[in-house]
Amino acid sequence: MEVFEAIMSRRSVRKYKAEPIPDEFIEKILEAGRWAPTGGNLQPWKFIIVKDPKILGMIRKVSPGYLGATPFAVVVCSDRERAYEIGGKLARDYLCIADCAMAVENMLLAAHALGLGACSVKSFSPVALKEILEIPNGIEPELVVIIGYSDKEPSRPPRFPLEEITHINKYGEKWLKEK
């Protein structure tokens, strides 16, 4: 799938089939995450892949935003402690989140290009996730990427028109699409 097509056709899927995902797909999705942009090559991410249905079930139960059951999930965490040692507050409080978000977007696009559905979930209890997955102090779960075969393709959500969100040369100067 061509990149622009993948970006335009990706949706947040909230209903999945129970079908398992091939292992080679999982590795490709993780690789896509690993090669995301990262400030100062910080690479703050740690990925916890979850395939065990019991653990997936527990994650789902403590994550109100985890809608639909999937056979697979990646919990994307950041190593906040290491980030602080290397890059101070900026790295710990901003880059960790920004870099993990970019890794997640890569994963979502990779999953979509492989014919899978996925959704990035932030509505989870970090306290509960840390307990369930035995995540040590200093490592923070940032996002949960739930992945499976889509059972219902969501419709295209509305987006603000480009002209409404884009300025040219300075803020407030309206940018108009060339006709």
Added chain:
Amino acid sequence: MKQEKKVTGDEYFFEIAVFLATSARGCMDEPPLYGPFRLIDGLSRLIDLPKYTPCLSDDAFLKRMKAEIDEKKFLVMFDQEGFRKFLDELVYQFSKELKERTLK
């Protein structure tokens, strides 16, 4: 594929309890509109309880409401006004049903 273990009523009940507790904490930090969304999603889950608890009987009205909720709950993501109208309509249906059940 491995046969999934049947969920018991107690397990499902506990699942709803965990959902409510984590939602309550989440609502402290999440966008305010997620509050009504969690409540309505919680209601949808609650209506499924008789599926796992033989001593509860299926309620045709509630099942109909659940279908409606599951179809329209995601309006919250992109159509706030539509979501409000859907909740108004839902409450209206519930009030009508309440009246009917009380006065019959």
